[in-house]
Amino acid sequence: MNQAEEIYRAASPAEFFYRYREIAGFANPVRAMYQTIRELVENALDATDVHGIPPDVKITIRKADETQEFYQITVEDNGIGIPPNIVPNAFGKVLFSSKYAMRQSRGMYGLGVKMVVLYAQMTTGRPVEVITSKANFKRIYYFKLRIDVNKNEPVIIEAGSWRKTRDWHGTIVSVTIEGDWSRAKSRILEYINRTAIVLPYANITLVTPENEIIHYPRIVNTLPKPPVETNPHPHGIDLEILSGLAKNAGFNTIEELLIKSFQGIGDVTAKTILQNAGIDPSKKPSDLTNEELLALVNAIKAYDKFKPPSPKSLSPLGEEIIIAGLKRAYEPEFVTAVSRKPSAYSGHPFIVEVGLSYGGKTPVGEDKPVVLRYANKIPLLYDEASDMVVEVVRDEISWDHYMITFPAPILVLVHVCSTKVPFKGVGKESIADVPELRREVKLAVMEAARELKQYISKKMKEEEAKKKAESIAKYIPEVARSLAIILADESTLQSFKDNISVKLSHIVAKRTGVPLELIQSIVKSIEAEA
16 A cells, blocks of 8 residues: 655745744734734834834724624834835735844844734734825825735735825724733733833823723933944854855955955955955855855854944933833832943844832832843743743842842843844743843843942931931930020020020931931920920
8 A cells, every 4th residue: 555645835934924823922812912912012113213203102902893802903103104015015924024134123023013914814804904104205005905825925905095184104003803801901001011111202002992091101302322224243144144145245256245244344354364264355256165155154253353243233221211211110219220331142232221120119029029021122021931031130149138138129120132132932022041141131230239239228327327316316305404404594594405405406417417307306306295
């Protein structure tokens, strides 16, 4: 009996993620509803603050069916808008994106919004609707489309445009998905809240299915410096990247390719590397053999005089923004922020920032600090247990060394920004353990913790001085009265006593460093009781 022959065929990217949507965060109606809002909000924010526009983002969630758990989710932004010729592929072609560039952005894979469209198709069958216009356009464009899963191509169901009647620019995206609002609500509200913490320069409004309006107004006008696209760093190169450049970049010589395709390579460096690889600098890139390309890759990796990657491609929040966000959220007794100097791993630049909130309305950590994790300004809510950041903050920092005794109202915010954040999966919820990154996170947390220790130490000294002053001040009325009886006559007794009380209060305040007003209030309360 002959065995049946195996049938082989290729799957398009759209078909692959359609079949394995779980790896992109669309495992069930609860997670999918959260992920949908997150992907749409990320796109809205990348269309605004990355381009120097203070974000105005509105998220509306409506029940879309009387009997089924269908929800229409609409996200509107005031961003740069999308050219109409780009819209179909931007929403209907998986792995088509503007984010495949050497600069920091919230999205990384060109996948998120397309997964939202695919999930809508597979659960409700309804297409995505897009309204968009750029600032210099005279018309507003409308599209209704879906994805051809087998071909990984957009299918335009409806398209149109109309003349602008006001100076509007931005994008409105609306999808209808199967969701579970009752169970996803807490996660979604937490996501919006945590987004508002690190974006105090944004107006964010959420309208829930119950018509509840949750609004986070803009409280600062400072925007993070937008990232600038740069060439890749040589230490991030591999054989496939170099081979692709050699075949398709269109340079006349391999020396020209190195100088113009990578940062930190000039004439002298290029000649040195090519000499070490045994390659003629004038040779055409397309004529290089695989062995020569491999020798060139090895020569680049062995060269140890490259400058670190340029931080211009990054957009850190900055200490002022982090502190403003934490103050609004928690009204802390003490708050500080640390922005580390740029560092790099595998040729990818990154910056670690830490905010620390203590006291006030800061949530209480029972045995470890509460941790808020962010990557490229995105809050990470899932997969906390497997995140390197959590491990460092909770397990590698000896908090008792910084005068923290648990339970304590202490929260640590950690933000990692990079051209390539090392996520553990395409769901982008957990940061992998990269030694260079781990070191920077630990150093940043320790720096912030030292400032907290100084504050607590100063506060304890002030409390000790206050107790000492209080114990001394309670004797002032009696001492003043006794001295007045000895030194004053009956007619000047009261004024003499008052003068001595004032002078003694000044002496106690000066010697203990406790405010005079506090000493005087203690004296008055004791006199009132007498």
